[in-house]
Structure formats: C-alpha cells, structure tokens
Amino acid sequence: MTDDALHDHAIDAFIAAANADDPARRATLLSRALTGDVVFWGPLGRGVGRKAVEDFITEVVRGHPSGPTRMVRTTRVDAPGEWARFGWRYEDASGRSLLTGMDVVHVTVEGDIDEIVIFADPPE
Template identity: 45%
Template sequence: MPEGTAQSAIDTFISAFNASSGTCVIDLPSQALTSDVVLWGPLGRGEGSEAVERFVLDIRRHPAGTGTTTRCSEVDMPDEWARYEWVFATPDDGPRLAGTDIVHLRRSLIDQIIVFGGEPEPSS
C-alpha cells in the first residue's frame, strides 16, 4: 500500500480531533476507519467506530479546554503497518501530550490503532 494512502487515512483520523463540530467528529473517522476497528488506548481496548468516537470526544473535552492534535512526523509505513508521532496541546500553554500511534490498514482504511502517549519530555 502506498504511504500516501496511509497518510491520507491518518490525517483524516487526526482531523476529527480538531473538527469544528461534533458531527464532524463522527463523520471524519468513518472516512478513515473500518467499522470493526480496534483501538488500543490509554484506558484499554475498544472495538468499533463508536469506541474511537468516544475516545476522540473524550480528548476534545479536556478540562483545560479544547486542544489541537497535530501529526508531527512523517508517516513511516513498512507494508500494511504505519506509525507517526503526534502532539496534543490545549490553549494558553495548557497541558500537552505527545505520542506515537501505530496503525494497521486494510483496504486503505485503518482497522487497528495502538496509541502510545504521555507528557512530552522537557526540551533541553
């Protein structure tokens, strides 16, 4: 599978975190994910697009305010697996998270997401 196909699915998924409306949060992932997607996240394992929607909505409801999520690396794709780094930041220099996601693609759609995230290392 070409890296451009994976990057497109990944960027569509990430755009749900930054969507201007709740409807887009539901619509955008459905364009990038299989209906039986499996999410391995910080709170455990979830199955189906509804689990991913809940995860995205939970991040968007951060107590420090609505933040933005940005892919901050190239997509590295050996065969049907891809990985990328991301950063989440809230307004006014609020809490930040950073991490690496690993995704598996099937027929140009993400069918597994493994989220590794935490507080970023301080810059030196």
C-alpha cells in the same frame, strides 16, 4: 493511490476527526479513516468500533479540562507495508504540549485503519 498516500490520507483524516468540534463532522471523518470494526488500543484500554474511537475523542481529547485542544502530527508517516506509525503532540490553545506520543496503525488494502495502538507520554 500509493500505499504511502493511503496511509497519509487515513491518518490525516483520523487527526482531523480528533480536532473536529462538530460531532457530525467528526463522525464523517472517522468513517473515512476507520473500518466499522476498528480495534482501538488507547490509554484507557481496548475498544472496538468507530463509536469507541468517537467516544474516546469526545470524552478525552475534546473534553480536556484545559479547554480547547488539538492534535498535531509531528513526524512523517513511516509505513513499511500495511503498518504505519506517526508521532503526534496534543496541545492546548496556546500551543503548550499536554501529551506526546507515537501511534501505530494497521491500514487495509482499501486504505482504512482497522487497528490503532496509542503510545503516549507526558511532555518532557
């Protein structure tokens, strides 16, 4: 698998996990995308481990007061070496944008994300 394919695979599994309603499915997808000791820099601070990412998704992403939501990748994955970035949109069930952003991730040679940094803005 090429570096670009490894990055795409890990990032798409991470986004699928963010969109998974079933906690067991979410955990499986995160185990495919992230190292066990992933460092996660989100809007609420720093967390370490898949559980920190899973808790963020459960509480913030899936628990949004707007009801059902989803994360959509809005750009191609730009991956110079082991770092990658991608744009995303967080939207409600009607497609209304709730938040937009750009994430930067570090991907290991095995193709797992071991660091995530989230940059988010309210939609314009």
